[in-house]
Amino acid sequence: MTIYFYKVWQPYGCFSNFSPHGIKIQGTYWSTVEHYYQAQKFVGSKDAAIIPLIHQATTPEEAAALGRCSSRQMRADWHQVKTQVMREAVLKKFLTHTEIRDILLGTGEELLVENSPNDYFWGCGINKTGENHLGKVLMSVREEIRKRFSVTAIAEKHLQY
Numbered sequence: 812m813t814i815y816f817y818k819v820w821q822p823y824g825c826f827s828n829f830s831p832h833g834i835k836i837q838g839t840y841w842s843t844v845e846h847y848y849q850a851q852k853f854v855g856s857k858d859a860a861i862i863p864l865i866h867q868a869t870t871p872e873e874a875a876a877l878g879r880c881s882s883r884q885m886r887a888d889w890h891q892v893k894t895q896v897m898r899e900a901v902l903k904k905f906l907t908h909t910e911i912r913d914i915l916l917g918t919g920e921e922l923l924v925e926n927s928p929n930d931y932f933w934g935c936g937i938n939k940t941g942e943n944h945l946g947k948v949l950m951s952v953r954e955e956i957r958k959r960f961s962v963t964a965i966a967e968k969h970l971q972y
């Protein structure tokens with residue numbers, strides 16, 4: 812069964828980058844993954860002054876609107892690094908928040924798909940042909956967390972003897 816998610820208030824809303832689960836990366840706290848992701852677009856660019864405004868945005872929608880403003884110049888390598896930026900932030904989110912980590916692990920091997928009607932890169936788009944990179948990031952994070960936890964469990968078992 813495929814698990815579709817998109818808006819925070821819909822089923823599996825905690826998989827959305829707009830969900831209210833903060834992350835701390837390199838000493839800075841970000842209110843949502845979306846805040847962090849949108850800010851990273853401008854690291855080292857001539858419009859880096861927007862970063863603190865994205866950081867302080869009161870909602871992820873506001874952070875996204877600031878980051879999507881087409882008159883600002885994004886970093887030159889954004890399209891090469893954006894998936895790795897997203898993966899780092901999503902991994903941090905699910906390592907930080909136990910309750911949603913359990914929801915992610917509870918999806919087993921199901922296919923996870925961001926059901927965005929207009930995003931054919933992060934989501935599947937209206938006709939379901941999109942690349943679904945957010946779903947792929949989540950499935951890869953699910954796998955990594957599972958591996959990390961099984962290594963920890965094995966190590967703890969050895970310590971008991």
Ligand SMILES: Nc1nc(O)c(N)c(N[C@@H]2O[C@H](COP(=O)(O)O)[C@@H](O)[C@H]2O)n1
Nearest residue numbers: 817818819827828829845879927933945
């Ligand atoms: N508009 C909107 N509302 C939501 O509730 C969403 N989850 C998304 N999708 C997210 O938008 C981000 C991509 O932003 P850019 O197009 O690269 O600026 C990414 O976090 C998607 O998951 N969009």
